[in-house]
Amino acid sequence: LLDALADMGALAIERVRLVEDLDRAERAAETDRLRQALLTSISHDLRTPLASVLGAASTLRDLESALPADAKAELLATIIEESERLNRFIANLLDMTRLEAGAVAPNLSAQDVAETVDTALRRTQKILAAHRVAVEVEPDLPALALDPVLFEQVLVNLLDNAAKYAPEGSTVTLQVRRADDRVRIAVLDEGDGLPEADVERVFDKFYRVRKGDRVRAGTGLGLAISRGFVEAMGGTVTAGNRRDRSGACFTISLPVPARTAPKDIAA
């Protein structure tokens, strides 16, 4: 009986190993597919702007004397715009790599959310110049444990998206509210919103609802990075569509730190 049991045990172990091997092979194949897709996407995002820069620069060099001034100005504008696109993409790639390597260590300190929100709004003033901006910040919000650099970058990303994906003249709303032991920061716009089925996918690396959308410059990395940064600070960020009208709504939720030294007990 003991021998039979031992045999059955060995068989069971063998089966588990086989299943594990299969799982591993499947996972490896999936990782390979993902890596391939990433590589294709990265090389496309690097090569397309680079090709535009090269094209414009070569035209300028070869036809310099024959080109009218406005054509030259247009070529120069292309070179600058496309170089900026490349710059943004590389900065995003570096942020993403740092996040994935676990190398983003937030420098948390007590921050006044209202002030940080103001700074982000100042930084996006130009981008949002063609939109109306409504700011609704609840008074007397508690200080939050934030890395102001990371937090600002997330807000700038969300505001930048609102400016890009909602029509000029529409209103972008920034709300900051306390909800129990959390503070919620929401960016709402009046654009077309997100396809309901893809609401979670917008946080995937390189995901863009309209593939190859070059009118609205983007890398498909902004939201992936934003989520990484918010989570590194102990918060969450979610995407959805507005219920009151058409438009997207992105909500950052951050915990209110436990009060260790309430100022009203002092003295």
Ligand code: ADP
């Ligand atoms: P991108 O660089 O393409 O803007 P993001 O990661 O910031 O990359 O966003 C991913 C995709 O999510 C965008 O390409 C766009 O399709 C969609 N998206 C993001 N924000 C909004 C928004 N406010 N309204 C509609 N779609 C949005």
